[in-house]
Amino acid sequence: MHSERDTLVIPPADMAAVDRDAADSGISSLGLMERAGQAVAAAALRRFPGALRFVVLCGPGNNGGDGYVAARALSAAGADVAVFALGDPARLAGDAAAMSSAWAGAAAPLQDFRPETGDVVIDALFGAGLARDLPEAALRAVEAVGTLALPVVAVDLPSGVDGRTGAVLGAAFKAAMTVTFVCRKPGHLLMPGRSLCGTVEVFDIGIPARILMRHSRHIRLNSPAIWGGALPAAGQAAHKYTRGHLAVFSGPATATGAARLSAAAGLCAGAGLVTLLSPEPALAANAAQLTAVMLKEVDGEEDLSRLLEDRRLAAFVLGPGFGDMERARAYVRRIAEAGRRLVLDADGITAFRDAPEALFPLFAEGAPRLVLTPHDGEFARLFPDLAEDGTLSKIDRAQQAAARSHAVVVLKGADTVIASPDGRALVNDNAPPWLATAGSGDVLAGIVGAHLAQGMPAFEAAASAVWRHGEAGRIAGEGLTAEDLPAAIPPWPRP
Numbered sequence: 108m109h110s111e112r113d114t115l116v117i118p119p120a121d122m123a124a125v126d127r128d129a130a131d132s133g134i135s136s137l138g139l140m141e142r143a144g145q146a147v148a149a150a151a152l153r154r155f156p157g158a159l160r161f162v163v164l165c166g167p168g169n170n171g172g173d174g175y176v177a178a179r180a181l182s183a184a185g186a187d188v189a190v191f192a193l194g195d196p197a198r199l200a201g202d203a204a205a206m207s208s209a210w211a212g213a214a215a216p217l218q219d220f221r222p223e224t225g226d227v228v229i230d231a232l233f234g235a236g237l238a239r240d241l242p243e244a245a246l247r248a249v250e251a252v253g254t255l256a257l258p259v260v261a262v263d264l265p266s267g268v269d270g271r272t273g274a275v276l277g278a279a280f281k282a283a284m285t286v287t288f289v290c291r292k293p294g295h296l297l298m299p300g301r302s303l304c305g306t307v308e309v310f311d312i313g314i315p316a317r318i319l320m321r322h323s324r325h326i327r328l329n330s331p332a333i334w335g336g337a338l339p340a341a342g343q344a345a346h347k348y349t350r351g352h353l354a355v356f357s358g359p360a361t362a363t364g365a366a367r368l369s370a371a372a373g374l375c376a377g378a379g380l381v382t383l384l385s386p387e388p389a390l391a392a393n394a395a396q397l398t399a400v401m402l403k404e405v406d407g408e409e410d411l412s413r414l415l416e417d418r419r420l421a422a423f424v425l426g427p428g429f430g431d432m433e434r435a436r437a438y439v440r441r442i443a444e445a446g447r448r449l450v451l452d453a454d455g456i457t458a459f460r461d462a463p464e465a466l467f468p469l470f471a472e473g474a475p476r477l478v479l480t481p482h483d484g485e486f487a488r489l490f491p492d493l494a495e496d497g498t499l500s501k502i503d504r505a506q507q508a509a510a511r512s513h514a515v516v517v518l519k520g521a522d523t524v525i526a527s528p529d530g531r532a533l534v535n536d537n538a539p540p541w542l543a544t545a546g547s548g549d550v551l552a553g554i555v556g557a558h559l560a561q562g563m564p565a566f567e568a569a570a571s572a573v574w575r576h577g578e579a580g581r582i583a584g585e586g587l588t589a590e591d592l593p594a595a596i597p598p599w600p601r602p
């Protein structure tokens with residue numbers, strides 16, 4: 108399991124502040140660069156002991172400085188090393204200039220780089236400082252290395268990946284391994300950056316935790332280390348009502364499967380009872396396929412109000428296959444007024460596309476009670492301005508949406524981001540690609556609902572649900588269908 112420090116995710120601008128703070132407190136920046144470059148060399152030798160030649164590509168900033176250290180360390184270890192520099196090494200400044208001078212070998216211009224089979228490329232062109240599209244010489248290097256499919260060890264980040272957003276600026280190396288320092292950056296976790304990093308190794312170069320925490324801004328990797336303290340109690344004396352009662356709204360007779368998937372997942376995720384709330388015409392279809400999940404007719408606001416008199420009904424899932432937009436809005440209002448907790452997914456989100464401002468105030472009081480689980484398309488319906496703003500990272504989008512909606516926002520995808528109205532954000536990295544299958548999102552909504560029904564705070568409920576959903580995907584394995592997922596939900600990771 109991760110320690111809390113292992114979960115830190117710090118954007119490049121805040122990392123620069125960390126560096127300044129470290130320097131102010133007397134830590135030698137040259138020493139940090141030395142340890143960074145040594146770590147890269149050690150990782151490269153460990154991973155590629157059979158390399159015929161290490162080609163170190165050094166850029167115009169401190170990323171290049173790390174590269175010169177790595178070149179020296181590889182050479183000292185007896186490896187064959189060639190250095191190619193982007194820009195004139197004589198124009199380097201500060202620590203990078205010092206490390207370039209300490210490299211005893213030659214540094215040819217990057218334009219002269221001709222990759223050869225057997226090369227291992229150490230990419231030290233750009234890291235945190237990449238500010239615009241890669242320059243021409245770097246683009247050509249990316250292309251040439253890609254053509255020969257040479258293994259790449261990226262220093263800090265694959266050059267071309269924006270460390271703040273994970274976006275590709277022009278083009279980017281596809282690394283076999285990325286050696287980064289201090290902690291992960293958003294670009295290691297957000298797509299497409301994550302898919303270009305290969306294995307990520309985080310190397311501690313000696314910056315104290317107190318400095319990191321000062322600049323860490325509440326972004327973390329989603330991990331049991333974050334929410335492990337908020338798990339529902341596993342008391343021996345529990346009975347089904349203390350384990351929470353979840354209710355899931357069914358769609359019409361022709362679209363009942365999605366809600367049943369949510370309901371089944373809710374039961375497997377630990378809700379003591381799950382009731383499917385079905386309109387009359389869909390009762391028969393639902394009854395024919397339910398066993399442990401209970402069934403109740405709810406055919407309009409009157410029925411729902413009567414049901415809400417039972418205080419034990421703690422949490423609701425509305426949206427999967429729901430269909431009726433007007434009824435969705437009415438039900439959401441009733442649930443909000445009754446002070447209950449709600450997972451709003453799929454059609455439940457789409458129902459508010461023309462009037463998101465009618466939704467957000469409903470859950471504005473007190474601790475968050477609403478969890479929104481949009482994919483990108485649904486997100487754009489509630490937050491069109493955030494979806495369109497190309498300057499925002501996925502983390503920024505989820506954080507701003509959570510603040511605006513007073514909801515915990517689960518912005519789904521390969522790199523699901525979970526954000527709380529209080530500014531906390533988590534990036535998830537355990538979901539296998541075969542979770543992208545019809546109905547998988549319905550299962551996730553049910554797991555979130557079960558966690559809410561068990562009394563977990565909404566942020567922890569959502570984050571742990573995303574994590575268990577990812578684990579279920581790994582356990583069920585490639586080729587899974589959404590029906591396989593509920594039974595694969597793993598037990599809580601209790602220490």
Ligand SMILES: NC(=O)C1=CN([C@@H]2O[C@H](COP(=O)(O)OP(=O)(O)OC[C@H]3O[C@@H](n4cnc5c(N)ncnc54)[C@H](O)[C@@H]3O)[C@@H](O)[C@H]2O)[C@@H](O)CC1
Pocket residue numbers: 122126139140143166167168169170171172173232233234235236237238239240241242262263264288289312
């Ligand atoms: N505390 C840390 O995190 C440490 C960071 N170190 C290294 O320092 C790196 C950051 O160094 P820098 O801030 O110097 O940034 P970079 O080395 O990534 O690049 C910055 C330089 O490139 C220029 N530039 C940016 N985009 C360009 C483009 N598209 N075309 C041409 N030029 C461009 C910038 O103007 C600047 O001169 C990290 O990635 C890491 O490798 C290490 O030295 C160890 C300590």
Ligand SMILES: Nc1ncnc2c1ncn2[C@@H]1O[C@H](COP(=O)(O)OP(=O)(O)O)[C@@H](O)[C@H]1O
Pocket residue numbers: 453482519520521522523538539540541542543544545546547548549550551576
């Ligand atoms: N490439 C991917 N890798 C991992 N998980 C993914 C990927 N694409 C989608 N997912 C996950 O699969 C689920 C799909 O949900 P959703 O888009 O609502 O689909 P559906 O409505 O069919 O259930 C989400 O939990 C999402 O995070």
Ligand SMILES: [K+]
Pocket residue numbers: 170230231232233234261262263264265266
């Ligand atoms: K790099």
